[in-house]
Amino acid sequence: MVQVTELGYMGIGVKDVDGWRNFATQLIGMELSDEGERDLCYLRMDYWHHRLILHANGSDDLEYLGFRVAGPDEFGEMQRQLADAGIKFRVGSDDEAAERHVLELLKLNDPGGNPIEIFHGPEVEFVKPFHPGRRMHGRFKTGTGGIGHCIVRQDDAVAARRFYMALGMRGGVEYKIRMGSRVVTPVFMHCNDRDHTVAFGIGPQKKRINHLMVEVENFDDVGLTYELIRKHEIPVTINLGKHSNDHMYSFYMRNPSGWVLEYGWGGRPATYQSEYYTQDLYGHHPEAGGFNVD
Numbered sequence: 001m002v003q004v005t006e007l008g009y010m011g012i013g014v015k016d017v018d019g020w021r022n023f024a025t026q027l028i029g030m031e032l033s034d035e036g037e038r039d040l041c042y043l044r045m046d047y048w049h050h051r052l053i054l055h056a057n058g059s060d061d062l063e064y065l066g067f068r069v070a071g072p073d074e075f076g077e078m079q080r081q082l083a084d085a086g087i088k089f090r091v092g093s094d095d096e097a098a099e100r101h102v103l104e105l106l107k108l109n110d111p112g113g114n115p116i117e118i119f120h121g122p123e124v125e126f127v128k129p130f131h132p133g134r135r136m137h138g139r140f141k142t143g144t145g146g147i148g149h150c151i152v153r154q155d156d157a158v159a160a161r162r163f164y165m166a167l168g169m170r171g172g173v174e175y176k177i178r179m180g181s182r183v184v185t186p187v188f189m190h191c192n193d194r195d196h197t198v199a200f201g202i203g204p205q206k207k208r209i210n211h212l213m214v215e216v217e218n219f220d221d222v223g224l225t226y227e228l229i230r231k232h233e234i235p236v237t238i239n240l241g242k243h244s245n246d247h248m249y250s251f252y253m254r255n256p257s258g259w260v261l262e263y264g265w266g267g268r269p270a271t272y273q274s275e276y277y278t279q280d281l282y283g284h285h286p287e288a289g290g291f292n293v294d
Contacts, residue, residue, distance in 0.1 A: 014055065028263070031132060046130050066100065089107065092105040111154060146194070150211065175278070194269075194270060195247075229253050
């Protein structure tokens with residue numbers, strides 16, 4: 001079975017483009033790669049041409065997730081795999097692939113209506129070393145783990161799990177969390193050595209995306225970023241703590257589009273065997289809106 005190998009890139013729609021540029025570069029540490037397009041700009045985290053694309057369309061929400069396959073053979077096999085699973089897709093045009101700076105891509109939707117792209121052949125710019133938007137002790141941790149992980153909106157967690165399994169992912173429930181009178185059982189899906197790449201099932205969400213997690217290689221960059229966020233009075237929604245599933249030491253902040261960015265360090269590799277937890281190791285106490293679910 002062909003498998004997607006990472007969450008390679010993400011597209012988000014924004015109202016405040018200048019606010020996002022400043023947030024992403026001066027606070028988070030990404031590098032702006034503005035090539036003069038009027039309606040979009042690219043953000044780098046490593047040698048790739050980009051990891052995030054900002055679309056100036058005012059949606060303030062997720063536009064698409066880009067999942068990678070290894071190469072042209074896997075790209076062709078993935079099309080057969082999707083067709084056998086009854087999942088509709090179309091092959092992206094040359095112009096669409098050029099905008100994403102990849103060789104080829106497919107376009108489809110998951111059961112929650114989240115736009116998905118499957119691609120191979122990203123443009124990698126080894127000639128252009130990554131230059132963070134502000135000083136960092138280390139760099140972003142991407143590599144085989146891709147951009148990081150995200151939680152997206154799904155009304156039917158069973159159908160969503162079936163869909164992502166058709167992309168070659170595996171996973172299931174990792175937490176049983178009591179929220180008031182109900183127990184929430186989020187589903188976490190794995191495709192590489194990150195504990196998870198995409199998750200869902202946390203409850204009703206107004207936006208397609210709940211949060212994006214990015215990881216850094218140096219512990220001190222979490223503290224540095226936390227201080228910057230506090231200094232600039234950016235709302236912290238979940239304070240510093242450590243997760244039980246991926247062991248990530250992190251905090252969550254509100255971004256200019258109103259959803260949440262998690263900034264973390266120290267995630268352990270995927271266990272590849274199921275476990276569940278009822279709470280985090282420590283910390284991660286909600287402040288201003290928590291996980292931003294209804």
